[in-house]
Structure formats: C-alpha cells, structure tokens
Amino acid sequence: MEMKLGIVVSEFNYDITSMMLERAKEHCKFLGVEVSEVVHVPGVFDMPLAIKDLLKKDDIDAVVTLGTVIKGETKHDETVMAHAARKITDLSLEYEKPVSLGITGPGMTRLQAEERIERAKAAVESAVKMHKRKAKDK
DSSP: OEEEEEEEETTTHHHHHHHHHHHHHHHHHHHEEEEEEEEEEGGGGGGHHHHHHOOOOOOOOEEEEEEEEOOSSHHHHHHHHHHHHHHHHHHHHHHHTTTTEEEEEEEEOOHHHTTTTHHHHHHHHHHHHHHHHHHOOO
16 A cells, blocks of 8 residues: 655745755655645645645545744744644644654754755655554554
8 A cells, every 4th residue: 555645835935945845755756655745835834724634635644744944033933833843743643644844943044944955855754654653553
C-alpha cells in the first residue's frame, strides 16, 4: 500500500518555501511516497485550517508543513511559530495522523532560512516514519 501525503506550504517568503516544496516533492519520489495534494496558504499562521481539511480525507495518510518564519523588528516571529506549532500538534493528535513540522524559525535571518531549505526532506522523513510506526502498531 502506497503512502499518500498532503503538503501545506506557506506563500510568505515564497522564494524560500518554493524551494522547500521542490525538495520535499523530490524526496517523496525518492521514498516512493505519493504527494496527493499540495495546498498553498498565505502564511504559517494560516496553516491549521488547510491541515485540518487534509487530515479529514481518507486518502491522506500524513501531512507535511513547509514554511519559514524569519525574524523581523519585533517578536512577531516567535508568536506565529509558537501558535502554529501548538495547533499543528493538536491537529495531529485529534485526527491520529502524523503532521510533520517542516517550518524553520523563529529567530532566523533570511540567510539562515536559505541555509535550512534542505530541512524540508527531514519533514518528509518524519511524516513517513511516523506513518510506518502507526501502521505497524495496528
């Protein structure tokens, strides 16, 4: 049975997140995992609703989130990341499906965010490993 992933990607800082999306898709292909649906949202804070919609679908086994939260002049990046991470965890538990945190930040510069583009692969790995573990436990 082939695993089917949904991906939610932030359009904010899209020059970076679009590259993260490409790395994630390439890694899915390498692992033999199907990307069933990609949902674009305005920003990381906007992800939970899209994640929930994907988790409701019977043909989605797990969701990968991709985004980058870069430090600005205020601590807004910390607030966005904290609330998004908490809700992402809550949704994973509520629907009993893995949702990986492929969001880099907070507290990063743009250069640091660019250096972390490859971490999208780790988000895919996490979702795949958690799905396999859950399937093994059934």
